[in-house]
Amino acid sequence: MNDREISGSSEQAVLNLDKVSISYSGVAAVKNVSFPIAKNKVTSIIGPSGCGKSTLLRSLNRMNDFIPEVSIDGQISFAGQNLYAEKVDAVSVRRRIGMVFQKPNPFPKSIYNNIAWGPRINGYAGSSDELVEQSLKQAALWDEVKDRLDSSALNLSGGQQQRLCIARALAMEPDILLMDEPCSALDPISSARIEDLIFELKSQYTIVIVTHNMQQAARISDYTAFMEMGDLIEFGITDQLFTRPKKQRTEDYVTGRFG
């Protein structure tokens, strides 16, 4: 584990980005970005559209490997090990670092099998019933679906589908959960439920969330990284970044004076 200090505290960094640059066909989308991600905390990545938030997030569990034109420089360490080292298996990285996307994307299967399928094909030998119940409870969905586990996940509301996707990610027992705009397709009540859920999950998981919604970042995250045009402008404790930013550009953005 990396014990690098996080903004003056002695919190443990479970992931550490060191001079990370990411390009698409040679065009830089993320430039020389360094910051740590603290264990069992929520870290938000904010910034205007196109600044590289999703690109950076996807690099944290090697999802960018699926895009052939991507190249990455610098180092991302996970539990002290280079995430991109040759001997590291990207599939097992994605098992330990799960991801939830902007648009809920349940499988066209039953609610039960949305949860049970992934662990089963990955060799999970425990009780699927217990895993399904536990994951749905963790995602605050159990009470709403416990009597219709065999019905299609596609019949759930958008907010329920997103909680199902969170449950599906949790069933793989990841260490870290990456969330790319998980509330942007949801109504305010469903968004609030996901926010509450994120708050509860951080006692057990490390969460990194990309959000357009600055109020949301301020409400739910412990640390915030503010990016602009691929550069990391400021990283720090959320409260400080929003109320006493060190950089004028951060202040302009968080106070809505940007652009």
Ligand SMILES: Nc1ncnc2c1ncn2[C@@H]1O[C@H](COP(=O)(O)OP(=O)(O)OP(=O)(O)O)[C@@H](O)[C@H]1O
């Ligand atoms: N597959 C791709 N191929 C080429 N360029 C890409 C690709 N994906 C993203 N980009 C470019 O990389 C830059 C960063 O995009 P990215 O999606 O990471 O930004 P973002 O901050 O997440 O934006 P948004 O908030 O609008 O989702 C943009 O200029 C974008 O056009």
